[in-house]
Amino acid sequence: MQKKICIITQSHLCRNPRVLKEATTLATAGYDVHILTGIISEDLYRQDLLAIGSFANIKLQLISNVSASTLNSFTDKLLSKIGRVLVRNFKIENSLALGYGAMRYYNKAKAAKANLYICHQELATYIGTRLLNEGYKVAFDFEDWYSEDLLPEARAERPISLLQRIEAIALNKGSCCITTSNALANQLSKVYLCPQPKVIYNVFPSPGFIHNKIKKFSTPLKLFWFSQTIGPGRGLEQFINVLSTLKTGIELHLLGNITTDYREILTTLMPTQYGLYFHPLVDENQLAAKIAGFDIGLALELDTPPSRNYTITNKFFQYIQSGLPVIASETEGQDEAFDKFKPGFKLAQQPSAQQINELDRWLSNPVELQLAQQQAIEAAAFYNWENESKKLLQLVNNALGE
Known part of the structure; x- marks a missing residue:
C-alpha cells in the first residue's frame, strides 16, 4: 500500500x-x-x-x-x-x-x-x-x-x-x-x-546549460542580487558603501519587489559613477537563466540575527548553479559553503581598507574572475x-x- x-x-x-x-x-x-x-x-x-x-x-x-x-x-x-x-x-x-x-x-x-x-x-x-x-x-x-x-x-x-x-x-x-x-x-x-x-x-536541480566554457565578463561588470523583496537589513546598504571606494567599473542589478521609498534610499546611496538597475520578479523556472546573464552574484547577508548568521542564503547556491562567481558576506553559514571551493571573494562584515583594495584588484583581474567561475562550476557539481x-x-x- x-x-x-x-x-x-x-x-x-x-x-x-x-x-x-x-x-x-x-x-x-x-x-x-x-x-x-x-x-x-x-x-x-x-x-x-x-x-x-x-x-x-x-x-x-x-x-x-x-x-x-x-x-x-x-x-x-x-x-x-x-x-x-x-x-x-x-x-x-x-x-x-x-x-x-x-x-x-x-x-x-x-x-x-x-x-x-x-x-x-x-x-x-x-x-x-x-x-x-x-x-x-x-x-x-x-x-x-x-x-x-x-x-x-x-x-x-x-x-x-x-x-x-x-x-x-x-x-x-x-x-x-x-x-x-x-x-x-x-x-x-x-x-x-x-x-x-x-x-x-x-x-536546486542542475539547470543543464552550465558547462566549462570560459565566461566573457562584461565591461563594466554586472553585479547581481535578488530576493522576493528588496529591503533593509539584507546587507545592500553596507555593500553600496564599499562600492564608493572601488575604482573598477561596475553596475549593480537588483531583482525583486521594492517600495518607492527604499528605491530612493538606494539610489541616493549609490555612487554616481556606477549604474543601479532594478528588475521585476521572474517565475522560478526562469530565474537560473536570468542569473546567468550577469557576471557576479552577491550573496550578501548580515550576521544578525543569529538565524541569518548560521544559515546559508539560497542565493549562494543559485549563483554557482548558474555559473557565476560569488561575492559572499562572511557568516558562520556562508563560511561553510564558501570555504570548500572558494568560488569568488569572501567579504568581512566590516571590511578593512586593505580588504576593499583586495576586492578592487580581484574585480579588475580577468584571470582571477575566470578561475572563480571554474570553482563555482565545481561547487555546483557538489551542491545540487x-x-x-x-x-x-x-x-x-x-x-x-x-
Whole structure:
C-alpha cells in the first residue's frame, strides 16, 4: 500500500522551493504526498498548481486563503491580529500569532492520516508538536532558527518563548530533524541539548546549460542580487558603501519587489559613477537563466540575527548553479559553503581598507574572475539537488522504518 506523507507549511510552493523540491522528490519516489498550506494570492496559487500539475500523487489542500473576501478569510486575519496584539501588548504567547488558520491546521492534519508528517516553518512546527503528543510520526525541517530569526523591532509580536518551547520538543522528540547547514545544526544541538539535525542544503536541480566554457565578463561588470523583496537589513546598504571606494567599473542589478521609498534610499546611496538597475520578479523556472546573464552574484547577508548568521542564503547556491562567481558576506553559514571551493571573494562584515583594495584588484583581474567561475562550476557539481535529494529519501525511509 502506498504510504502517505503529509507536508505542513504556511507559504506558497512557488515561493518556497525547499518545500516544492521535497514534495516532488517524494512523489517521484512513489509516496502519496498531501500538502497542507495557506495562500495570500490567487496568482501565486495558480503558480503553485502549475508547479505540481504533472504529479497525480500530490494533493494540495488549502487551510487558509486570505486573498479571498470570505468569512473564513476575515476571521483568519482578525484572529492573527488578536494573537499578535496579545503578544505585543500583554505578553500572552499564543499560536494565533504564528500564522493564519492556526486553529484548523491541527484537525486537517489529523484527518490526513499520514504515515509521516513533515513540518516546515513556525506554525507547522507548533502543529507538529501537538501531533507528536498524539503519537504520530513527525519530522521537522528547520528552514531557519525560528526563535532567533527576526530583528528586534519585529520580535515584539513574536511568541518567542512559545517558539523556543516547540523547538525544544521538535528537536528532541521528532522522528527526524533536518536543517540547512552544519553551522545551524551544531548551534541548535548546543542550545537545545539535542541530537544534531541532519543537513540538507537549500540547493536546486542542475539547470543543464552550465558547462566549462570560459565566461566573457562584461565591461563594466554586472553585479547581481535578488530576493522576493528588496529591503533593509539584507546587507545592500553596507555593500553600496564599499562600492564608493572601488575604482573598477561596475553596475549593480537588483531583482525583486521594492517600495518607492527604499528605491530612493538606494539610489541616493549609490555612487554616481556606477549604474543601479532594478528588475521585476521572474517565475522560478526562469530565474537560473536570468542569473546567468550577469557576471557576479552577491550573496550578501548580515550576521544578525543569529538565524541569518548560521544559515546559508539560497542565493549562494543559485549563483554557482548558474555559473557565476560569488561575492559572499562572511557568516558562520556562508563560511561553510564558501570555504570548500572558494568560488569568488569572501567579504568581512566590516571590511578593512586593505580588504576593499583586495576586492578592487580581484574585480579588475580577468584571470582571477575566470578561475572563480571554474570553482563555482565545481561547487555546483557538489551542491545540487541531485545529491541532496538522495539524503532526503534516505532520511524519510529511516523515519518510516523502511
